[in-house]
């Protein structure tokens with residue numbers, strides 16, 4: 001019996017794959033390596049290179065490895081790209097997820113965890129966002145994920161598929177054991193981009209907009225350490241295995257930091273004064289997204305261990321150094 005991790009060669013999925021191996025599970029990763037890396041997959045896991053939309057491949061993988069659980073990370077994730085390439089985002093995030101779900105329900109998979117996003121909420125407003133908040137995504141990325149959530153809800157109402165929907169806020173940092181981290185070929189995430197600037201891999205950081213209706217005019221996000229996020233997945237998996245049929249949780253800390261604050265922390269921790277250039281707003285950026293994560297804390301007893309922006313930044317910087325050392329950073 002094994003657990004299938006789609007997108008397990010990617011940033012978050014590889015951390016989950018390591019955590020599952022660490023606790024003695026048999027892990028199969030399905031990844032097309034479009035943005036993922038072979039080196040991120042734990043050596044104890046089986047890597048199947050292929051597409052989640054390939055129903056025959058997914059079915060044969062489920063059968064060959066007696067898969068009962070799927071953790072579904074595979075997706076396109078760059079919000080601004082989704083605005084320029086909506087067809088690609090709906091295809092990869094929604095249509096191919098449908099194929100994966102069909103293969104799952106017709107092959108007797110019992111449980112599935114889906115990577116959703118704070119982007120389903122759209123403009124977050126000034127309060128903490130609970131799971132019950134209105135879903136008004138403002139980008140094709142957010143809509144492609146919300147459509148997939150709805151699809152999963154409908155499928156699970158008709159078929160015996162217990163599931164968890166985890167809506168991540170802004171994920172950052174790296175494996176505390178130093179085995180994996182964010183290795184994107186074309187990084188767009190703020191902390192990763194700033195870490196690349198510290199490492200001298202980019203000349204400056206662009207700051208997208210300082211005219212938002214926030215205290216310093218820059219966007220506010222809730223940055224969550226990838227190790228805490230993985231712990232939330234393990235708790236959700238255990239909850240499903242213990243009999244829960246549907247779980248929906250925000251994954252964030254409930255504390256927001258502005259872009260300026262994040263860049264200041266990166267400069268302070270790294271002691272590198274990389275240049276910051278103020279640009280126009282980036283399309284698709286809500287002013288503020290901060291989680292109300294009381295539900296996952298109460299129901300799964302999720303207790304973050306790394307909820308400190310300096311710790312997150314330090315972890316991202318260390319991974320950037322590791323990448324440089326191993327010369328794994330992409331051209």
Ligand SMILES: NC(=O)c1ccc[n+]([C@@H]2O[C@H](COP(=O)([O-])OP(=O)(O)OC[C@H]3O[C@@H](n4cnc5c(N)ncnc54)[C@H](O)[C@@H]3O)[C@@H](O)[C@H]2O)c1
Pocket residue numbers: 006007008009010011012013030031032033034035036037050051052053072073074075076077092096115116117118167168169170171172184
């Ligand atoms: N990074 C964040 O801050 C964040 C926030 C909210 C939600 N998420 C969600 O978390 C998940 C993982 O994101 P990530 O940051 O690790 O991104 P990532 O790009 O590092 O990982 C995605 C992985 O999926 C693979 N993949 C993509 N399409 C595939 C397909 N059709 N078939 C097989 N493999 C495919 C890629 O090769 C890659 O390894 C995504 O679903 C994303 O929407 C991420």
Ligand SMILES: O=c1ccn([C@@H]2O[C@H](COP(=O)(O)OP(=O)(O)O[C@H]3O[C@H](CO)[C@@H](O)[C@H](O)[C@H]3O)[C@@H](O)[C@H]2O)c(=O)[nH]1
Pocket residue numbers: 077078079116117118119168169170171188189190191193205206207208209218219220221259282285289
């Ligand atoms: O070089 C950069 C990169 C980002 N930002 C700003 O930093 C903030 C955070 O941006 P980013 O790190 O790209 O994350 P988001 O766009 O908030 O989106 C991330 O977080 C979402 C959940 O909130 C996920 O769903 C997405 O996959 C993930 O990309 C935004 O205000 C950006 O405009 C900059 O100013 N300069």
